[in-house]
Amino acid sequence: MAEGELVVVRARATAERAGCSVCGVRSARVHSRYVRRLADSAVGHRRVVIELQVRRFRCGEGACRQVTFAEQVSGLTFRYGRRSAGLQVVLQKLALMLAGRAGARLVDALAVPASRSTLLRLIRALPEPAPRTPRVLGVDEFALRKGHVYATVLVDIETRRPVDLLPDRNVSTVAKWLTAHPGVEVICRDRSLAFAEAGRLGAPDAIHVADRWHIWKNLAEAVERAVVRHRALLREPRADNSQGVAVPNTAELAPDAPAEPRRSGRLSDRVREQHAAVHDLLSQGIGLRVIARRLGLTRNTVRRLANAATADELLIGRWTGRTSLLDPHKPYLHQRWAEGSTTARRLFEELRERGYEGGESVVKAYVRKLREVFPHDDPPRKNPSVRDVTSWITRHPDRLNDDQAQQLKAVLARCPELEQTAQHVRAFAELMNNRQGQDLGQWIDRVQANDLPTLHSFVNGLGQDLDAVVAGLSLPYSSGAVEGHNNKIKMLKRQMFGRANFDLLRKRVLLAA
Known part of the structure; x- marks a missing residue:
């Protein structure tokens, strides 16, 4: 039955007997009935609730401490569960893969809301993984708190799956684990003397393999x-330059632009047209105010055009022929350019040390001119x-x-x-x-x-x-798989922010694999 954004499924258990949760003896004596509400996977992006009518039975075993017990529906319910068994498994897998915050965002998008703390509790409620004994064992350390607290990861090199996580990297801890899990034939490790000693103590017959990397x-x-x-x-030794560097003269190296007016371009064409129009109207005896109104120009512009005998006077730049702060330093620039120093920034810093007070843009513009006139085909190679x-x-x-x-x-x-x-x-x-x-x-x-x-x-x-x-250097084994899991552990720690306690981290590493 659909009720708005909620889908309700009403059902009841029909089994004649149920097994006691403590002693396992099956009973058919019904004590009472009640309704359990179980959350289930969403349908059509709408939440699903199963209203299941179940019964409590009386235990027929006289020695059992459980007087009554609730029946469980296989594949659907479990003790004290508020969600279906299928949804519980899905949430556990999501929690192992994504942990708290990311998992909570995903299950919310799947219309099965659960808080990040709930997902972390689901991970901690999982049974402890039983470590198996590999034939080829990889050992390495990883940081729980870099520079302060370190732990140990053990990996099966043949299957490339993690075997166990140890809370520290002490020799005694690793040796104790090896003693409790006999059967390790090969130990792959880095050059750490601590793991070497632990292997000799815990697995004296094992072959130690130092990682090639x-x-x-x-x-x-x-x-x-x-x-x-x-x-x-x-x-690289510099070539003998006792004869000195031939420095071209200034005119040859970077000739200055001649002080001539522009002959083409939109600006020059417009100035020439305006100058001709103003002088034509002046020859007719028309005043500057009227000329400005007719041509759509300001009076100052008309006055400047009227005072210029030719348009060329207006097209010569204001700064043509003026001195520059760079002029006293140009001989030094030419010398350095001939020696192969062509970087504008470096030349600017050298000039500043020599007393140059101008800006870097002036040096860049002059170096650009030098590069156009005298390009360096073979720039000096960096040592x-x-x-x-x-x-x-x-x-x-x-x-x-x-x-x-x-x-x-x-x-x-x-x-x-x-x-x-x-x-x-x-x-x-x-x-x-x-x-x-x-x-x-x-x-x-x-x-x-x-x-x-x-x-x-x-x-x-x-x-x-x-x-x-x-x-x-002889055997095909290496610690590559261990280093890969080490990087994965770093990713899991970042994913869980500050909540990556060792017990939670251990279950995520071992059960997710």
Whole structure:
């Protein structure tokens, strides 16, 4: 039955017997009847309410503490529920996906209103997920409060699904979980010594696999330190200029515009027509006031036209021939232009340091004239930065364009130590891409044979966790799935604003998956 914006469905239970909610014994002795109002999924964007007549039965088991119990309709009702079982499941799934505020906005649009607190309570009411024991386990930390509180996420690398969330990142907590869940054969982790120790304590027989991305990141940091040590050699040496720079004279470099009147254009044509008309009327003896009225001009305009012998006098600019604040500094501008400095902003700052009191727009206009007369076909190339050279060394050579490859070649030619570093980096990249972890010892020996302090520091770090590094460079496992879930957790935290408590976050991560 439809009642305005509400659809009411009236029904009653017809089963002869019902099972006790405590002991499970079925009974046919009816104690009483009452009506339950259950919200259900909307129909035609109108709310649906089911008015269900149910019965209370007497429990026939003498030892049962439950004297009477209410019957439940399978698939429709549940104990103490004010909505249908189907709608309850829908709201739980929406809450897991969208949490409070976003979920409340969506269910309101679906004509099934529920507050954000109700949705969060639905998540917390869900049963605790039972962690399973994976064969290949990924371990990583994530921030509950960045810089202060950290927790641990455990992921099944083979299925790429989260297994459990631990409230902290302590060695004892992770080791205790591993002890309680025997069967882990491989542990994928970053270079953290805490997780390494927890794995040795909780799963002593498991193989530790250091993540390749973190290994390469550590190598890139070592390369960057090496480039910083030789950053003075990154600049390209300037060509010998002892003979001085030939500076063209002012007239040749930027000739001034001649003080001549305009010969064409709408303004010049109009001025010439008005000048001829005014002087024609003056020759007829007509006064300036009458001329202004006839031509639709102001008296001052007519007076100016009448006082000019020719129209050319009116077409020469007011500022033609006048001096500029930039004039004393033009020789310096010409010198810097010939040296290759063509950026107006930089030239303006240099002039200001030399006492120039004018504006930047004047310098820009003059530089524009210089650029039109004497364009620079080959502007000076920017010197590579430390980050540029680090990126070129650690990047695949096929991904460098011709200019980058040329600049890298020039830098390595000026610095033999960086050349050796680049060779070792390429060898390590081939070793990692081809999964040749068994050759890592030979690579380490070659690095130690050269005087490369930054790579020696990287090699010493590998030695602290050598077995895991060798496994990481040999086995196909990695922590990529763990990093993906780490990013997902960050998204869930932002979605729930300040209400992402650990218990709520844990259920959203594990049950939504």
